[in-house]
Amino acid sequence: MSHRLVVVGAGYAGLLAAKRLARKLRHSDVTVTLVNASDRFVERVRLHQLAAGQRWAAPSLRQQLSGTPVQLVVARVTAIDTTGRTVCTDGAPGAIGYDTLVYALGSRARLDEVPGAAEHAYTVADLEQAARLRYRIAEIASAGTVAVVGGGLTGLETASELAESYPGLRVRLFTGADDVGSGLAPRARAHLRRALERLGVSVHPKTVVATVREDGLDTRDGTSYDADAVVWTTGFRAPELARAAGFATDESGRMIVDTTLRSVSHPEVYAVGDAAAAVSVSGAPSRMSCQSALPMGRGVADVLAARLAGREPGPVRIGYAFTNISLGRRDGVVQFTHADDRPRRFVLTGRAAAVFKEAVVRSTVGSGPRGDAGSDGSGS
Ligand SMILES: Cc1cc2nc3c(=O)[nH]c(=O)nc-3n(C[C@H](O)[C@H](O)[C@H](O)COP(=O)(O)OP(=O)(O)OC[C@H]3O[C@@H](n4cnc5c(N)ncnc54)[C@H](O)[C@@H]3O)c2cc1C
Structure with missing residues (x-):
């Protein structure tokens, strides 16, 4: 057999x-x-x-x-x-x-971290969730507010992309950290801050979200924010x-x-x-x-x-070369790293970083010959 x-x-x-x-x-x-x-x-x-x-x-x-x-x-x-x-x-x-x-x-998304997230928050962790968010954003795009929770790479990319695509949408980004882009070199962090400001994203640092409601969120210090959609991007499990x-x-x-x-x-x-x-x-x-x-x-x-084949293999090497962050379609940050993921001094920003990231994404396994169907998340 x-x-x-x-x-x-x-x-x-x-x-x-x-x-x-x-x-x-x-x-x-x-x-x-x-x-x-x-x-x-x-x-x-x-x-x-x-x-x-x-x-x-x-x-x-x-x-x-x-x-x-x-x-x-x-x-x-x-x-x-x-x-x-x-x-x-x-x-x-x-x-x-x-x-x-x-x-x-x-x-998948970590939706069990605070009360209300599993019931009310949107995510971009899988196709169905991202499609759900797409339809909600289309409903509120002209004058609504979206709260993105999580200042990691997914949160930064999501907040930037929404702000660039929908200038009428108010985008707030909540992070428990002191600043966005912790772990990146100072020049990369400074570029991130400037890009978010240019896109009109309000950043709420040192702000831990305690509860998600149908119409917004409450922070640990007792402040409430209204939002038409809350997007949960605090990490994956x-x-x-x-x-x-x-x-x-x-x-x-x-x-x-x-x-x-x-x-x-x-x-x-x-x-x-x-x-x-x-x-x-x-x-x-x-x-x-x-x-x-x-x-x-x-x-x-x-x-x-x-x-x-009866041979004993050597270890598989898992090392890193860069951290790649898109900030909409025309801007980005590429933080080059040592193989152990520590940041190097060399950073690429702006359009060059956006082009670099798109080239990397296209080179990954699924992006070779294009598929035969469009995707808007509806399965059509
Ligand atoms: C919005 C977003 C942006 C990101 N940007 C970057 C980035 O810029 N750079 C980067 O390096 N990483 C990025 N990531 C992370 C990256 O997408 C993941 O690390 C990567 O997809 C992991 O690949 P994988 O093959 O392990 O899992 P996946 O790509 O998640 O594939 C898992 C597969 O398993 C299938 N599956 C799951 N459950 C079942 C089941 N029960 N039965 C059958 N099939 C199942 C899924 O349908 C899927 O096809 C991003 C992630 C998100 C959500």
Whole structure:
């Protein structure tokens, strides 16, 4: 019987892993099956653009996989049975057996941090959520107020994109930090501040949001702000599936893996991308980003090809080169970093940074040949 290799999740990490595995194992007795909730490759790094009313082509996964022997199953994974070595799905086929599993289900918004966020806040963490926000923003664009909570990269990109696309929209950005862009070099931080000011985004530093309401939010110091939409961008956590299945996970639900991306609790299972807590070159856990997901997708394919051929692979290197922030379509900041993610002095700003970021986004796995359908989040 052939060896059944199943990859769950066709984002940046899972799609790259499946394609590379199929290429490396094409002359072997291994079948590669890729399971994903949708038949499209969702470029998550563009979801703030979707929320701001832009359209882009969402590549078809079948097109991405054409010419490869990868079998695509479009279904939502509901559970993993580690005893029976089976992935359970909500629709057909219902159950998919595996000999080796690659877990690549990405991440979602942290909506359980304060009361009211899960009920009332919008997010840009997945296609459905970003599409919901897009429709709400279209309703309030001419004179409404949007409150973006979180001063990290997603919050900065979302606030800037909305402000640039809709000059009539009042955009407030709330962060518990002293300033925006902590961790960036001073020149990058100064550019961020100037760009937000130019776009008319009001920044509320040192302001911790305590509650989200249907019509606004309350801060920990007792101040209330009205808003027609609250967007929650304080960070991501991995799906509950890994923890529920009994894998060793960290506090964010990420599967803990060794330097070859193998689960420390279940040796027949590997994890990649946002859903994996791997060790980066600094020794710190991998950062949720494409810069971690892509080397992990490549790396897991190399590791498995070696192990299935009876060779012991070396460690997968997860290092960083830059932090890339878009500030609308015509501005941005690129903070170049050491491999261990510490900022270098070299920073790119303005239009050059916007062009650099767009080139990086296009070069990622899903943005090769364009897909055959437009995406406005409606599935049309
Ligand atoms: C708005 C935004 C902007 C970002 N900008 C940047 C940036 O500029 N640079 C950067 O490096 N990173 C950025 N990120 C982070 C980056 O998108 C993630 O780190 C990256 O997508 C992780 O890739 P992944 O393959 O692990 O997961 P994902 O890309 O999330 O893919 C996971 C896949 O699993 C599927 N899936 C999930 N659950 C199930 C299930 N139960 N059953 C079946 N399929 C399932 C999903 O549909 C998806 O196809 C941004 C994220 C967001 C939201």
